[in-house]
Amino acid sequence: IIETGQVKIAKFNAAGDEYILHLLDAGNSFNDIAALENGYNPAHAIALTEVACWLIPTETIQRLLAISPSCSQAAIRMLTSRVRLLIQQLEDLALYSVTTRLARFLLQQAETPLVAGGVSRVSIAAHLATTPETISRSLRHLEAIGAIQFNRHQIEIVQPAMLRALAYSHPT
Incomplete structure (x- = not known):
């Protein structure tokens, strides 16, 4: 979770071309997929400014989601919001x-x-x-x-x- 600063979430192709997925600032989280799946992150996180952030271990997140319905619902809302944003980006690229x-x-x-x-x-x-x-x-x-x-x-x-x-x- 970003406490201060700005982070760019991006993908790169083999030629080094960059596609920016998200620009995030204080209060936003990133690396959510890796934390929820206990796997790797499919995108790169790059600090745009000096950044202070909180690292929450995967096990802690998974335990919290297992015991707290309100935290699980908040995680679902956050992921739903991200999916909507990605669908909008896909629509923009394909249609506009x-x-x-x-x-x-x-x-x-x-x-x-x-x-x-x-x-x-x-x-x-x-x-x-x-x-x-x-x-x-x-x-x-x-x-x-x-x-x-x-x-x-x-x-x-x-x-x-x-x-x-x-x-x-x-x-x-």
């Missing part, structure tokens, strides 16, 4: 254009930024499962239609309604 996914990402970052110190094109690409070049083209398109503008290496949302309409349009 990069520009639509980028618009959604920019709106989410504007509401609750999780990445400390800003976000690079490489990081956005890893989060959206695409290439930095594709992110650059989509950013230029969003700028050309007047939804965003660049202000000293920062992205400013100048037409939030336009960005929202694009972000939540029907799949393409």
Whole structure:
């Protein structure tokens, strides 16, 4: 369980390309699958900032779940939430254009930024499962239609309604 700091949960292919599954901050847990199955974690956890976290042994978690229905229910709710998020990510990858996914990402970052110190094109690409070049083209398109503008290496949302309409349009 993360006490302080930010952790990125990611998968890597053989070429080293990264896909970011989750960005987590204080109060979130990670390595849940390994703890519940007493196995390995299928993803990598990478500290984005200095991190303090609690390590709870698998045996302790399994004992607690066996004796506490409320803890078991909380674990089920947490896992259900993660499954819903992964289904949403799968839907986004399969059904929506990069520009639509980028618009959604920019709106989410504007509401609750999780990445400390800003976000690079490489990081956005890893989060959206695409290439930095594709992110650059989509950013230029969003700028050309007047939804965003660049202000000293920062992205400013100048037409939030336009960005929202694009972000939540029907799949393409």
